Amino acid sequence: MTTQTTRTLPLADLPGTDVAGQTLVEAAKQDPRIWALTADVMHSTKTEYFALAFPDRFINVGVAEQTMVGVAAGLATCGKIPFAAAFAAMLSMRACEQIRTDVAYPNLNVKFIATHSGFALGPGGTTHHATEDIAIIRSMANMTILVPCDIYQTREAVRAAIAWPGPVYIRLGRGRDPIVYSDGLNYQIGRAVKVREGKDVTLIGCGRTVAECVLAAEQLAVEGVDARVLDVHTIKPVDAVAIEEAAAQTKMIFTVEEHSVVGGLGGGVAEVLAGLKHSAPLRRLGVPDIFASIGPQEALLAKYGLTADKIFACVCAAYTSAS
């Protein structure tokens, strides 16, 4: 159990935020209903591409997330498809009521691009960590939550959100994340991706942790543990079938998320498992119920056990003691 990760996944050439921003511009060339809004974070959220390409359909409200969401709601009542982009922490919490009351409740066609999620702004400390946003947004009826794990999936998520009726929350990181997939994905909202087949345990990730799950599964294979990796890129509506299959076909389930263990991916999976007569046991890896430390994203992921090595060690220990 001393195996260390030898392999790493290649990093993307571009941050996911750039890819989302560019995808939005491409889509907006064909679809005049698409607007973009931001709250003085045009450069950070990469909505600046849109601002340059379509200044007439771009709104920067200044440092006013609540108003950004309200304006987006008003645009949506007039048939527009507004994308409102801001840091995940401020979007999900400062504008929480506007998202819930002005968008989710009237089921308006507003899309959110929540950047710098999880520990992407790790050195920023608790004010800038977004480790509750999935739980907050997931509790709202009518909402769809997408957490893409690499640039290819990010591109598909933005495209799919445009075609998907109703509000969508797209959760992105910040930098150049590892590449899990290749071009030409078959992406469907609500359909989890089985990245790797396995019969002993299932590792369920979303966003940044999918890459770590993949690498952890490779390490586990060396130790003779056959790990399935499930990419639950849609947190809501969650792919209950894929989770139920994992519960029936593998012996333990681990959720791994750059988010609190309360109410996020792990919470969603637990809700599915709770409805089953028989289920494999679940271990939720994520930020424990605390406010996290300051530090770089990768260091925080390691500190809270969300890197491949730590996942590997956790699974080995749990699986060995159970077997």
Next chain:
Amino acid sequence: MRFLSDAQVDEMTKRAHEIRQIMLEMLAMSGGGHFGGSLSVIEILVGLYGSVMQVDPARPDWPDRDRLVLSKGHAGAALCPVLAQFGYFDESLLPTFNKLDSPFGMHPDMHKISGCDMSTGSLGHGLAVGIGMALAGRTDGKDYRVYVVLGDGECDEGSVWEAAMVASHYKLSHLTAIVDRNQVSLDGNTEEIMTLEPLAERWRSFGWNTVEADGHDFRQIYKAIQDAQDVQSRPTVILAHTIKGKGISFMEGKHEYHYANLTGKELDIARTEVGRKVR
């Protein structure tokens, strides 16, 4: 035309009296409601639907219609009978108000009430939504106007002022806000609870064309709204001076009737006062 004829004023006055009566009965049946702020806003709403707004009750989704966001959503008890009076739906539906599965609750739902352009109820939300509607109209080359009706107590909300900045920054001349300045919020007089004055100066300093009017005088409401259409590159706010609980003597100016359930003698008095004005 910048002036209403006597006949128009008579017609709207009659409607306002009828709406007060309908509202009173509706709230008596439902076990209570937001009397104060609903009674104060009736002339504003009747003035808008009766003499200003380009709308078609037969086509509530008409893309070119003027829009109204009742940001003080707790005046849903006024909006519902107003929309019924102007033909959006049958008045016979109103007695379900607040009852299980009714389309009508204390705060209006755009998907349940024909003619309601936005779901509201939590204060400080509507102005931003109105901005979105006005931006969409301007970009689409449409000439429709957007009216957002706010409460004065609502102006305590910081989000109102965020939106006020954005509206003037984007020079939204097709956006008109009307503040129901009834001087009373839930807990008491606005100036005792949280000072709003100098309210006009505050709106003006946020870049708004700011006018004041008697919010129970149809001619003044009409003129203020029409004058706003001449203003270029700036949104207009009308501070409409009203009386909380207008039309029921023991409620007038009283915060205790922001929300109330009338029974017994109070209900009798209210019925008498409201009823004798209905011809």
